[in-house]
Amino acid sequence: MKRFALIGAAGFVAERHIKAIKETENELVCAMDTFDVMGRMDSYFPEAEFFTSEKELVQFLQQAKPKGKPVDYISICSPNNLHIKHIELALKNGCDVICEKPLVIDSKDLEKIKECEAESGKKVNAILQLRHHPAILKLKKDIEQSDKDFFDIDLNYITSRGKWYFKSWKGDFEKSGGIATNIGIHFFDMLTWIFGKVQKSNVSVYEATKASGELVLEKAKVNWFLSLDANDLPEVATKASKRTYRSIKVDGREIEFSNGFTDLHTVTYQKILSGNGFGVEDARESLDLIALIRSIR
Template sequence: MKRFALIGAAGFVAERHIRAIKETGNELVCAMDIFDVMGRMDSYFPEAEFLTSEEELVQFLKQAKAKGEPIDHLSICSPNYLHIKHIELALKNGCDVICEKPLVIDSVDLGKIKEWEAESGKKVNTVLQLRYHPTILKLKEEIEQSTEDFFDVDLKYITSRGKWYFKSWKGDAEKSGGIAANIGIHFFDMLTWIFGKVEKNKVSHYEATKASGELILGKAKVNWFLSLDADDLPEVSTKGGKRTYRSIKINGKEIEFSEGFTDLHTVTYQQILAGFGFGVEDARESICLMGC
């Protein structure tokens, strides 16, 4: 059984991490967030300590180590712009890291992480859960076995957000990395993982609520469109009362993968704990795509 701490416990994605810790048979020893209403903890780890500041967390990590009960992993679910700070905090206090994506929003920070890993002897893994999605795994295999050398790909991802979004850190591009980092990062990672490195990156439109462009990858030309605007939802979504639409077409053929996301964080934890996680270099291509 591994001992976990988690930072950013009140965020939406944090519950998936907490559940993954539970479902992999490990223990969440403490959680930290500046938001102090955390009823969700009672469903998973009611005995876990709860802290409301980074200073308290650092002190807890030091005390646990001094007592001979060190924390093995720090799971990072904090806002994007804080990831680099919290990765440093974890590594300098003797913890391996499981960090939600994007690992960082500035590619320069990837070099810092590698230096800290070398100094600490600890490992940083990130969550690239689409690489475990059964449909995406099957697609990757089909592309690798295909006799075709190049593919035309169309990606559309529309996930409408309310007014709250633009009052939060997510709506501040300096804190979130913008729409590409917030909702596009896992798709860009998946596409480069399947179709190869970026050879050309042309952004045709970019604003707070939507963006579009063209990527030339090793094996594909990708036209992509991302949006947070409900007005961009197609009729097939609005008629069904849905506020999200995702579509990937390869050579005109739709790839259906709207289901199967529920357990992907648990699979991610299983793989990381078995020594097969995705690290800095795995994350590099999609992070550089956003900002290099």
């Protein structure tokens, strides 16, 4: 059984991490968030310590070692701009890391992380959960076995958000990295993982609520569209009263991958705990891409 700490415990995605820790039969011993209402933890780890400051967390980590109960992993679910700071905190305190997307906003920070990894002897694991989705794994296998050398891809991802979004850190470009970083990173990672490195990128639209462009990879041309605006939902989604729509078409053929998202964090944790997690270099291509998209928006 591994002992976990979690930073950013009040965030939406944090519950998937807490659930994954529970389902992999490990223990969350402490959590930290500046938001201090954490009733969700009672359903999973009611005995876990809870802190509202990094100082308290670091004191706990330092006191746990002499007691023979060191924290093995720190899971990071804090706002995107704080990831690099919290990764360094974890490594400097002798903990391996599991970090939500994006690993960092600025891909230049990856070198800093690698230096900290070397100094600490610990590893940073990136959450790239679409690489574990059965439909995406099948697509990767089909592409590898195909006689074709080049494909046409259409990616559409609309996940409508209310007014709260734009008053939170997610709607702050400096804190989230903008729409391509905040909601596009997993899809860009998945596409570059399957279809190869970026050759060219054009951005047609880049606004607070939506972005679109054309991407040329080694094995594909990708037309992509991302939106937070419910008005962009297609009729098939609105008729079903759905506020999220995901679509990937490969040469006009729809790849169905709408289901199975909620369990991917547990699968990711299983892989990491068995020594098969994705590291810094695995995250680099998509992080370089979103940096390029931001620079030419």
